Amino acid sequence: MPSLPFPNLRPSSSVATPPRGPSATPFGTAPAASRNAAADERTPLRIPGRASQDLAAGLLITSFGLIALWMGRDWPTGTLAYVQSGFFPRMIGALMVLAGAVVTGRSLLAHGAALPSWGWRPLFGVTAAVLAFAGTVETLGLVPAVLILVGVGNLAGQPLRPVPLALLGGALAAGCVALFVWGLGLPLQVWPLGVWP
Template identity: 30%
Template sequence: MKIKSQKDFWAGLMFVAVGLAFAWGATGYSFGSSARPGPGYFPFGLGILLALLGALVLLGALTIETEDGEPVGRIGWRPLGIIVGSIVLFGVLLPWGGMVIALPVLVITSALAGDEFHWLEALVNSVVLTLLSYAIFIWGLGLTIPVWPKFVG
């Protein structure tokens, strides 16, 4: 069988592998029932759905003809490094600087990974996401995430 779309083939294979890994990992938790689901119920279902979605993408990659076979391009190491670095920076800054500092730093440094970085867009996004995160996680869910930097009190 010939691969007709390399991008779809590898993406589908990745979805199947990650979905099955999550479903398998969820089997270590209690499933409960449909009326009272346990901690393994939701991750198992999502893992199976992700694996099925990956199987559909994989099937399409093997059956639907593309013009040039859609070869997989080079790995973007710079954007990947910037994104991973910004997540690590967020994890380091959150306990010390709180959400007010850590989240805007995460958004702005992550935006640097893109080809079309604009300061105004990054700043507006960071403010909106910080306000929404506060509303959802602190006010709505009542989580105990540090909001303000330690030096503010």
């Protein structure tokens, strides 16, 4: 877009973007530092336009709005005097599409932050650990589920050595049984179904 009046126009959001406050500053461990440096050198995602972070955000917001509109396509809107269940979803969906379009459009016209790199390992590790808990707590019971959660979750970060890991898992499982089952009397399955009453 060469004919723009302000070629260096930047959306306010992107000015302070990736390192936000002290929170986002990586506290210097060697692997983290080198990984981040590598991420900065190559542009992570080549999308036409100059603010790929905002572009992705805009597209995500627009798609949420479109999904809402599509899912609600058959719901009755009613009249203004008698609003029915389709009215509010349609209104919010349309507003989201509008907001998404504004964010997308702006990202195409202006410079901005690039899409940051992704931390696949913690993302998968933490999500898998929680899903494993959800899948096992009702059939295998609380104690195995907590042990599995701690074991899988351990892979998300810098893994602990086996002995501290076992101690942590054991302590958490025992503590949870003592607190939630004996202390608060919550109806939780403690051991695998069928093995224990």
